[in-house]
Amino acid sequence: MKDKLSKLVEKSQAAYVELRYHSREQKKIEIVRGDVEDLHSSTYSGIGVRVLHDGVWGFSSTSKMDDKDIINTIQRAEKAARITSRLKTQKVGEIGDVIPCSGVFRAEVNDSVTDHPIEKKIELLKELDSEMRNKKSINSAKCLWNEMQDDKFIVNSFGTEVEIHDEKVDFYTIAYANLHGEKISGIESRGVTGGWDDLFAKSTPHEMADKAVGSAQRLLKAEHPKGGPAKVILNPELVGLIAHEAIGHTVEADFVLSGSVAQDKLGKKVASELVTLVDHGVADPHAAGWTPVDDEGTLSQRTELIKDGVLKGYLCDLETARVLEMTPRGNARAYQYSDPPIIRMTNTFIETGEYGVDEMIEETKDGYYLEGAKGGQADANAEFTFGVEKAWRIENGELTELLRGVSISGSGFDVLRSVDAVADNFEFSMGSGYCGKFQSAKVDGGGPNMRCEATVGGK
Amino acid sequence: MIEEGIKECLEQLKKKGLTGDVYGIRSRILSYSIMNGEVSDSNEYEDMGLGIRVFKDGRVGFGYCAPGKEEIGVKRAIELTSLSPKTEMELPMGEKPPAVKTYDKKVERAMDDGIEIAQQMVDGASSVDDDILPSRGTLKIASGNVIVGNTKGLFYSQDGSIITGGVAATLPGEKTSLMASESSSSRKYDIDFEEVGIAAGERVVSMKDLAEIPGDKIPVILSPDAMGILIHFGLLPSFDGENVRKGKSVYEDRVGDEVAAGYIDLVEDPTSNWGLGSFPFDDEGVLSSPVSLISGGILDNFFYDLKEAVQSGTKSTANGVRPSFKSPPQIGSRNVMMSGEDIPREELFAGRTILVDNVMGAHTSSPASGDFSVVANPAWLVEDGIKKGRLEGLMISGNLPGSLHTMELGDDHKKIYDSIGSATINIELPSVKLKDVTISGK
Numbered sequence: 001m002k003d004k005l006s007k008l009v010e011k012s013q014a015a016y017v018e019l020r021y022h023s024r025e026q027k028k029i030e031i032v033r034g035d036v037e038d039l040h041s042s043t044y045s046g047i048g049v050r051v052l053h054d055g056v057w058g059f060s061s062t063s064k065m066d067d068k069d070i071i072n073t074i075q076r077a078e079k080a081a082r083i084t085s086r087l088k089t090q091k092v093g094e095i096g097d098v099i100p101c102s103g104v105f106r107a108e109v110n111d112s113v114t115d116h117p118i119e120k121k122i123e124l125l126k127e128l129d130s131e132m133r134n135k136k137s138i139n140s141a142k143c144l145w146n147e148m149q150d151d152k153f154i155v156n157s158f159g160t161e162v163e164i165h166d167e168k169v170d171f172y173t174i175a176y177a178n179l180h181g182e183k184i185s186g187i188e189s190r191g192v193t194g195g196w197d198d199l200f201a202k203s204t205p206h207e208m209a210d211k212a213v214g215s216a217q218r219l220l221k222a223e224h225p226k227g228g229p230a231k232v233i234l235n236p237e238l239v240g241l242i243a244h245e246a247i248g249h250t251v252e253a254d255f256v257l258s259g260s261v262a263q264d265k266l267g268k269k270v271a272s273e274l275v276t277l278v279d280h281g282v283a284d285p286h287a288a289g290w291t292p293v294d295d296e297g298t299l300s301q302r303t304e305l306i307k308d309g310v311l312k313g314y315l316c317d318l319e320t321a322r323v324l325e326m327t328p329r330g331n332a333r334a335y336q337y338s339d340p341p342i343i344r345m346t347n348t349f350i351e352t353g354e355y356g357v358d359e360m361i362e363e364t365k366d367g368y369y370l371e372g373a374k375g376g377q378a379d380a381n382a383e384f385t386f387g388v389e390k391a392w393r394i395e396n397g398e399l400t401e402l403l404r405g406v407s408i409s410g411s412g413f414d415v416l417r418s419v420d421a422v423a424d425n426f427e428f429s430m431g432s433g434y435c436g437k438f439q440s441a442k443v444d445g446g447g448p449n450m451r452c453e454a455t456v457g458g459k
Numbered sequence: 460m461i462e463e464g465i466k467e468c469l470e471q472l473k474k475k476g477l478t479g480d481v482y483g484i485r486s487r488i489l490s491y492s493i494m495n496g497e498v499s500d501s502n503e504y505e506d507m508g509l510g511i512r513v514f515k516d517g518r519v520g521f522g523y524c525a526p527g528k529e530e531i532g533v534k535r536a537i538e539l540t541s542l543s544p545k546t547e548m549e550l551p552m553g554e555k556p557p558a559v560k561t562y563d564k565k566v567e568r569a570m571d572d573g574i575e576i577a578q579q580m581v582d583g584a585s586s587v588d589d590d591i592l593p594s595r596g597t598l599k600i601a602s603g604n605v606i607v608g609n610t611k612g613l614f615y616s617q618d619g620s621i622i623t624g625g626v627a628a629t630l631p632g633e634k635t636s637l638m639a640s641e642s643s644s645s646r647k648y649d650i651d652f653e654e655v656g657i658a659a660g661e662r663v664v665s666m667k668d669l670a671e672i673p674g675d676k677i678p679v680i681l682s683p684d685a686m687g688i689l690i691h692f693g694l695l696p697s698f699d700g701e702n703v704r705k706g707k708s709v710y711e712d713r714v715g716d717e718v719a720a721g722y723i724d725l726v727e728d729p730t731s732n733w734g735l736g737s738f739p740f741d742d743e744g745v746l747s748s749p750v751s752l753i754s755g756g757i758l759d760n761f762f763y764d765l766k767e768a769v770q771s772g773t774k775s776t777a778n779g780v781r782p783s784f785k786s787p788p789q790i791g792s793r794n795v796m797m798s799g800e801d802i803p804r805e806e807l808f809a810g811r812t813i814l815v816d817n818v819m820g821a822h823t824s825s826p827a828s829g830d831f832s833v834v835a836n837p838a839w840l841v842e843d844g845i846k847k848g849r850l851e852g853l854m855i856s857g858n859l860p861g862s863l864h865t866m867e868l869g870d871d872h873k874k875i876y877d878s879i880g881s882a883t884i885n886i887e888l889p890s891v892k893l894k895d896v897t898i899s900g901k
């Protein structure tokens with residue numbers, strides 16, 4: 001396939017052509033209260049074609065693999081570019097001196113999940129579901145399994161010829177309890193690049209189910225917080241969520257050029273000097289956002305977005321890197337063959353500091369210790385709101401009352417400016433989630449515990 | 460090609476003595492992006508595939524494939540039946556579908572003028588103020604055909620079209636840039652996209668001045684866009700028949716009770732001509748008909764697909780929906796409409812109110828209780844209909860099912876079509892005034 005695509009690249013008259021074959025094998029299992037609620041297994045493949053013609057991008061895709069169909073798809077992409085070029089004044093210039101990339105990249109997989117029959121996975125999930133529902137106060141449970149095996153070949157006009165073989169898997173255990181009609185949930189999840197041993201390297205599936213049950217049981221006795229600004233200590237999952245949602249999106253070059261809050265802030269102090277924020281596709285071989293080469297064929301490199309509180313960079317693709325005079329570092333990603341590559345994060349995190357977590361809590365007179373994310377949303381001005389799974393009041397340096405139904409909000413950069421302590425622990429813990437900027441993407445995020453100020457919302 | 464694919468799948472199932480249904484879609488989608496003040500790039504693609512559901516020994520299996528790969532798709536679906544639990548379900552017989560208008564050929568023709576249409580949004584936003592940058596936006600034009608067939612001889616086919624466009628207008632602010640957006644969607648080519656751009660521009664201009672968040676409790680008016688998102692996450696899950704049966708709905712055992720003010724109706728009507736979620740049949744071939752959820756404030760009914768209808772001892776309400784051909788059917792709303800006694804705008808905005816145009820974090824609402832706590836942005840303090848200043852860092856919280864008893868409805872009905880994460884929001888409703896919302900913020 002790679003050789004075939006390389007030959008077809010030469011058939012286009014466009015200044016730049018990129019052909020991406022992408023095949024995905026996916027299995028999804030959902031067990032709810034002992035029943036198989038969702039079970040499907042699928043394979044789909046196709047070719048995404050992107051051309052740069054008269055300074056304008058055009059994209060098209062096909063699920064048919066004959067030479068004739070691929071050539072037709074190239075022509076459709078060229079036509080799309082021609083039409084747009086009628087009105088576009090800010091043409092994409094030369095993409096620049098891009099070093100062609102070649103090689104075979106394979107995810108580090110310990111005990112591939114494909115070697116475990118689907119029957120075994122269903123049995124495990126049913127067992128966990130039953131275990132959780134047999135525990136005190138738990139009236140319902142859910143277990144989810146989602147695995148993807150991807151094979152890609154990327155070729156382009158620069159002579160790039162890349163082959164990528166990836167395996168990602170995520171797993172959820174959720175225990176539900178009922179409090180006067182209100183559903184209380186305890187969630188434990190993990191998502192990785194890798195196999196069975198990598199997924200369960202930190203906790204066994206049974207330990208995860210136990211934790212989910214414990215969370216739901218404890219939350220049954222929790223009260224709602226009072227709303228208002230507060231000192232908060234975020235756990236690594238929430239730190240990752242702030243790094244990704246509230247800051248990361250504002251430094252994506254397409255948003256920067258569209259007037260995000262990070263525009264004109266390069267070289268300026270935007271956070272406490274304790275904060276260094278990084279995106280890196282190969283920061284950890286098992287982080288869920290593992291992306292050795294992006295879908296434009298650019299090798300992943302570490303990007304320091306904020307260094308010691310100063311904004312140092314943006315996340316770019318080939319086009320925006322040229323506009324902003326930066327180096328592309330592997331952030332142009334497409335979820336499936338029918339999606340064009342757009343600027344995305346990979347693994348986004350805040351670097352460790354020197355505080356012990358206990359020390360951080362002891363120093364806090366009045367505040368909250370927040371753990372676990374329940375979804376987040378942010379806008380181009382870095383305004384964000386996140387649901388929090390568990391929150392403890394901190395009173396005179398001690399964790400006291402457990403609270404539920406908590407959310408936090410604020411401006412991402414204001415929150416980072418208020419950081420006064422960064423811990424010495426580190427964890428990637430956002431791997432079971434997806435980013436949804438126009439198309440899905442598997443990403444990861446994390447960091448150490450971090451103390452800062454945010455608005456706490458309650459009932 | 461889709462039609463032949465579905466027939467081929469059904470033929471294979473019949474030969475094996477199995478029952479099942481097949482959902483097929485072929486759609487052509489053309490999209491244009493707006494970036495940094497101009498139409499930036501375009502993307503054209505065809506989405507085409509078959510979703511196959513097979514019943515064997517009382518168990519169900521699901522698979523999907525591209526046309527031409529029917530044998531693989533059917534084989535995969537059959538294999539999965541052995542791993543599934545016993546499922547009782549009766550596939551529908553073919554009848555005459557209701558006539559529902561869902562396709563406008565002018566939408567398909569508009570694909571040739573897509574770039575000019577996208578440009579109208581850019582021009583509209585720019586015309587409001589020289590400093591405005593139409594920073595981001597999308598125009599998407601789609602048309603296609605959906606076919607559902609089953610081994611009982613049912614075979615329905617219908618064309619559909621949709622055109623949807625939105626633009627974000629950015630204005631340099633003192634501390635940060637101000638940004639506001641507007642969008643509009645229709646199954647017909649009847650949208651004035653220049654007006655969409657102008658609305659985004661005027662909105663961002665009205666964000667320049669700041670006001671203090673009121674310390675007292677005053678009514679909050681949610682725009683159709685803001686309320687549509689809240690209803691989707693905070694109210695509609697309580698109408699899901701499965702949630703009701705499993706005790707995860709505030710409306711369990713409450714049919715016939717007064718659950719809203721007497722002037723409020725909530726209806727699921729996929730037979731409404733040109734409704735964004737309208738279609739003569741659902742994604743498992745059940746014919747559409749209007750379903751009253753709340754009528755005159757009284758709770759009437761819930762959403763059911765074929766599977767849940769058996770579990771709950773009732774009939775499907777034609778609410779078996781699929782996010783794509785790659786997913787088996789699941790319960791979902793299709794074309795929900797909220798209506799009632801409309802109040803003219805001057806009356807709705809009388810006195811001091813807060814106007815909220817969009818909310819963030821609605822997906823964190825409790826689907827079981829309807830409790831919500833969201834960031835309201837943009838939001839303004841309004842006095843007798845005049846915006847007095849933007850409210851920065853405003854959070855609002857409350858309980859949506861509770862608010863139904865006292866809310867008032869405006870007269871500005873809008874069809875909302877949005878997507879947040881994997882959720883597609885599809886509701887027609889007016890602005891709504893809530894009187895029991897807690898306000899907090901900086």
